[in-house]
Amino acid sequence: MKDMLTPYVTEDGRQIGETLMDMRNITLRFGGVEAIKDISFNIQEGEIRAIIGPNGAGKSSMLNVISGFYNPQEGEVWFRGKKRPPMKPFQVARLGIARTFQNIALFEGMSVLDNVMTGRLNHMNAGLFSQALWKGRAEREETENREAVERVIDFLEIQAIRKTPVGRLPYGLKKRVELARALAAEPKLLLLDEPMAGMNVEEKEDMSRFILDVNDEFGTTIALIEHDMGVVMDLSDRVIVMDYGRKIGDGTPDEVRNNQEVIDAYLGVAHD
Numbered sequence: 715m716k717d718m719l720t721p722y723v724t725e726d727g728r729q730i731g732e733t734l735m736d737m738r739n740i741t742l743r744f745g746g747v748e749a750i751k752d753i754s755f756n757i758q759e760g761e762i763r764a765i766i767g768p769n770g771a772g773k774s775s776m777l778n779v780i781s782g783f784y785n786p787q788e789g790e791v792w793f794r795g796k797k798r799p800p801m802k803p804f805q806v807a808r809l810g811i812a813r814t815f816q817n818i819a820l821f822e823g824m825s826v827l828d829n830v831m832t833g834r835l836n837h838m839n840a841g842l843f844s845q846a847l848w849k850g851r852a853e854r855e856e857t858e859n860r861e862a863v864e865r866v867i868d869f870l871e872i873q874a875i876r877k878t879p880v881g882r883l884p885y886g887l888k889k890r891v892e893l894a895r896a897l898a899a900e901p902k903l904l905l906l907d908e909p910m911a912g913m914n915v916e917e918k919e920d921m922s923r924f925i926l927d928v929n930d931e932f933g934t935t936i937a938l939i940e941h942d943m944g945v946v947m948d949l950s951d952r953v954i955v956m957d958y959g960r961k962i963g964d965g966t967p968d969e970v971r972n973n974q975e976v977i978d979a980y981l982g983v984a985h986d
């Protein structure tokens with residue numbers, strides 16, 4: 715296997731950079747349940763990195779550790795060359811990590827535009843007091859936020875529904891709006907929790923295209939959990955396979971496909 719810790723160029727010519735996120739010996743427990751058992755892996759700048767595994771393997775728990783929803787009992791989280799102390803999710807978001815959720819978490823009564831705008835909250839620094847003191851700065855910030863939101867709305871081709879309340883949209887479009895909101899934050903690392911869940915074939919194709927375009931055009935590094943194996947193998951540069959809280963495989967889609975332990979886990983071979 716090639717040394718993935720150094721920058722490399724993918725088969726489709728994308729430049730992958732240095733390590734962006736480094737998870738070192740992570741263990742996460744819920745009471746007596748070890749959801750993550752001593753797992754290490756890295757995510758390199760520009761990569762599309764998938765986490766797969768059977769139900770209950772610990773995938774969501776891992777995404778929740780990355781996004782600060784859970785702080786692991788053991789191990790270290792390194793981001794952009796610095797060890798990250800235990801943090802709250804909003805602090806992690808400020809570092810440049812945005813996410814979408816398995817069950818869509820949008821404001822159903824609000825328009826698409828307003829929902830996407832909430833993705834800019836981390837960029838809104840001018841409080842009421844400073845707005846009064848430095849009106850110019852607050853106005854500049856407002857313009858920047860509007861422009862960032864409009865860019866994302868154009869990019870994800872949701873201009874036509876920008877005024878529509880999210881509650882009236884079909885499922886596939888809601889998922890796209892959620893992606894838009896995460897992207898509006900201009901994250902360094904984008905976490906997608908089952909972006910294709912519940913979608914039909916056409917919606918999955920659209921979502922795959924948008925994920926690839928986001929990665930290609932914005933250079934956003936992406937980590938995703940996804941159950942659709944075809945999608946995972948097509949989209950990802952490298953795949954981590956979890957089973958019962960352990961990491962049983964890590965490598966390119968081909969390496970993972972040919973890993974006997976991974977094959978056994980998916981075929982349901984009994985554990986000792």
Ligand SMILES: Nc1ncnc2c1ncn2[C@@H]1O[C@H](COP(=O)(O)OP(=O)(O)OP(=O)(O)O)[C@@H](O)[C@H]1O
Pocket residue numbers: 744747748749767768769770771772773774775776
């Ligand atoms: N908040 C929690 N409290 C207690 N146990 C939990 C909690 N969250 C997850 N677990 C347990 O941790 C283990 C891993 O769960 P997790 O949801 O991370 O798996 P998963 O691979 O994402 O599963 P799925 O594919 O079904 O979403 C499971 O045994 C689960 O019951």
